[in-house]
Ligand SMILES: NC(=O)c1ccc[n+]([C@@H]2O[C@H](COP(=O)([O-])OP(=O)(O)OC[C@H]3O[C@@H](n4cnc5c(N)ncnc54)[C@H](O)[C@@H]3O)[C@@H](O)[C@H]2O)c1
């Protein structure tokens with residue numbers, strides 16, 4: 193299926209919108225995914241001149257519900273909307289003509305999105321005073337989009353690499369925001385927070401709700417809303433299966449979320465939620481409207497009249513908003529159109545909850561070679577997602593932490609579960625890895641051998657923990673000990689409540705591997721992942737025939753070791769998935785009909 197292009201609305205013609213669009217289109221941050229601009233060609237040419245870009249504006253047009261435009265480097269496709277604006281339109285000033293035009297661009301984008309002519313909308317900033325001067329009463333994009341698409345339940349969410357924050361109320365006075373703290377609005381916000389996280393690929397998000405009053409009211413001491421309204425709504429949300437918690441004091445909730453304790457924060461009003469996000473900088477921030485029938489993302493900054501016309505505006509937030517829109521559109525297509533590949537994993541990842549022996553093993557692709565995360569992990573990740581893999585892991589060695597954070601975001605944006613495997617051998621490195629797992633907010637922490645040191649760090653997080661049984665040596669790691677010793681170690685580990693399963697380095701064991709797998713799986717009633725050196729179809733077949741819950745492959749797929757229909761990682765991963773599917777079908781045929789859950 194060919195996907196419709198995205199559209200960027202140009203924003204207020206007197207603001208920095210046209211300049212950041214021009215800068216982005218001319219830069220190496222221009223995405224591969226096609227987009228058009230809904231705006232004014234003359235103003236965009238003026239902006240191109242201001243920023244000194246090498247770009248030609250080329251007209252786009254809609255005929256019979258289809259967009260016709262040229263997508264080539266050096267060309268900016270623009271859907272002229274409304275009459276051309278005069279080139280002497282003042283820059284950096286409130287102007288009713290600019291306000292009216294910016295509204296018209298958004299209106300047109302909504303119509304095209306509802307018709308399916310574009311796949312989503314990315315908005316450059318509008319100026320609310322200019323819109324008001326034009327007689328338009330909406331306080332912002334969010335309200336226009338919701339109203340004109342007939343959406344009743346919607347919310348504003350701001351997100352960057354470290355935080356996701358969804359607001360209970362948006363563009364209203366503080367007094368009105370307090371009035372809007374009701375059971376219904378709280379519950380709606382939590383539902384939408386869960387929905388938003390799912391659009392980012394987090395199927396079972398941990399939703400934290402901020403209190404309204406200082407210290408979340410301190411049990412009624414500083415106001416009753418937290419105890420009497422917000423807390424009962426959280427209980428109701430939990431009753432609906434939302435993993436909600438709070439109300440947490442607003443002054444520390446964001447710090448905790450940033451460390452990975454929560455996936456999303458529900459903030460009670462605009463500035464409570466937006467200050468922490470914007471304080472981290474405007475570069476990697478995106479504003480998402482949740483609940484709409486189409487994807488909408490936006491820059492997280494305004495029209496910046498103080499620098500408009502100087503060419504100094506930074507297009508980073510626009511690039512990020514566009515990237516997020518691409519990820520969300522891709523994910524929603526995967527969910528709707530490719531049930532197999534996009535089907536969500538259980539909470540906690542492959543094999544979660546399955547006792548050893550139930551179901552058929554899942555495949556986890558590791559972005560690692562010889563126990564190190566590969567330097568081109570992000571490029572390989574894109575291929576893995578394209579191949580339909582939805583369980584993806586890496587090690588905490590090989591890439592700097594900041595890049596691992598980006599990797600985690602991209603794995604999630606692709607709708608996959610995130611696995612971190614610890615291969616460092618000493619205790620302090622293992623502790624550091626556990627902290628990294630919490631900070632990164634991975635779904636599953638695999639490896640390591642010291643639950644007594646790791647469990648206190650994971651306490652309170654939703655991370656599933658699967659340490660290595662047996663003695664682990666060297667790098668790349670090998671598994672040492674006798675089968676009996678490894679089985680005893682497996683039992684000891686699984687006696688801990690916080691250990692959810694095991695990571696068995698079976699093919700790094702110098703003995704009878706199949707006997708080892710069988711004995712360990714039989715000895716514990718928690719899921720066992722078979723990891724390390726699965727490098728040929730026979731080994732996959734052996735794992736598929738076992739009682740294991742999942743298995744990992746990294747090096748062999750990256751090195752093209754499996755016999756595949758063509759070169760490259762995508763063919764490797766498809767081959768592995770096909771082998772898995774074939775064995776799974778055989779297994780379920782042999783088991784006969786069973787109840788679907
Ligand atoms: N998405 C939107 O449409 C959106 C978002 C926020 C604010 N607004 C509107 O924008 C107008 C101005 O708002 P404001 O002054 O509060 O905030 P603003 O974000 O426009 O400006 C705040 C500060 O950040 C700087 N800044 C903003 N974006 C920048 C960029 N890309 N590169 C470099 N510096 C940048 C500005 O120069 C200014 O110093 C208001 O009408 C507001 O309602 C619109």
Ligand SMILES: N[C@H](C(=O)O)[C@H](O)COP(=O)(O)O
Pocket residue numbers: 331332333334335466479490491492493
């Ligand atoms: N509250 C938003 C912010 O500060 O970033 C801004 O006003 C944009 O809102 P809309 O996306 O609704 O225009």
